[in-house]
Amino acid sequence: MKKCTVIIGTLLMGLIFLQACGSGDETVSQMVDSSDEQRVERLEDVINDSEVIVKGHFGKYIDKDNMVRNYANPEIPSENTYTEGHIYEFHIEEVYKGEVDSTINVMIPYASEIKVYDENAKYVGNVMNESTEYKKPDPEESNILFLNQTGIKENLYGPGSIPYNIVIDKDESIEFVSKRIEGQLEDNVIVEGDSEQAYIIHEHREDVPADVREEFVVIPDLLKGKTLSDVEELLKK
């Protein structure tokens, strides 16, 4: 019996130790960023939500700005919320929807700032989380963009829907840029059970240790079975 007590005691100690480890580093703040989002079901939804749909390629980088603005006046940046957008020139080869100049400025979401608080809700600093739709523009590739006027400045466009950027490869294969599309989910996207809800844990371990759980909806594969010419045909309707 003594032997059993020793075994059980050792196991118990081991489990307590494991549990202590499992509860994680006490200094890593556990933050949550959650959106009430519309799930796009079809490519037609993306088309309907966008005022401007164009094909072309990105040009030079111009500037960065806050994509979150005063709720009543978009000319004024938000004082409390910061999502960094990168502004690029976009040279247009074809316009499918809307009236635009041959070159427009497009602001693409790059990363969102999260204010980090410790376990006592004391502010400790900021971290930046890259947008699930971010990819550094490559002037060598062609893109179809689904856009809206931002209202921030004249001739400045932003995403008309999420996703908003189709990359056309040299072999004419097409893909929406996003980490959260069915069939092309990024490795760090965790889907909850069999639902369409998912999340990413953005792990920060340097200046401001934090795990930011960003919650979002999984986007269906809107281009499934479609070729570039199928999409262009739909856009020209």
Add this chain to the structure above:
Amino acid sequence: MWNFRLKKVSFMLLLIFTLFFSTVGSADAYTNGRKPNTKNVEVQVQAYNTQWVQAYTNWDSNHKYRNIYSRSGAPNIMTAEYDSSRPGTFGRIIYNNGHSTYSTPFYTYINSYRSDVRNSANVRRSVASHEIGHVFGLADLRGSVSSIMNGDRNRERLTYPTTLDINRVNIIR
């Protein structure tokens, strides 16, 4: 005799493992594992006041264990932002607390970049009610379930928490 000991040992091991995993195990699917760190949730409404107040008053009258009301200088912010980076997003909430079980203090906004948000008080009220559901620990849902937490709901028609939502927050407490 040995057989009896073996059974006893197995039983104790089973008990230990059950206890261990029940404390580590994740929360039920309808909760996000967080709740306010106080019984009273004091909020500061900074924009779209009418819909935020309607939404929290409705929640307040249905929640048996929590109160929610306005106080100037309160740490919990309900507001609106024009978020052009998230055209598909109606509302957003960020918990300003690094503690994994607390939902307060929080910062939540309704996205005025969307024209349906700007044009419809029902949509704004629906979004406000949804975000307050997160304050009380409810998680996002999808599909056909009748819940203010359902991201696929008709925001024009479903603007307040349903019986299901109210039952659930009162289980979470």
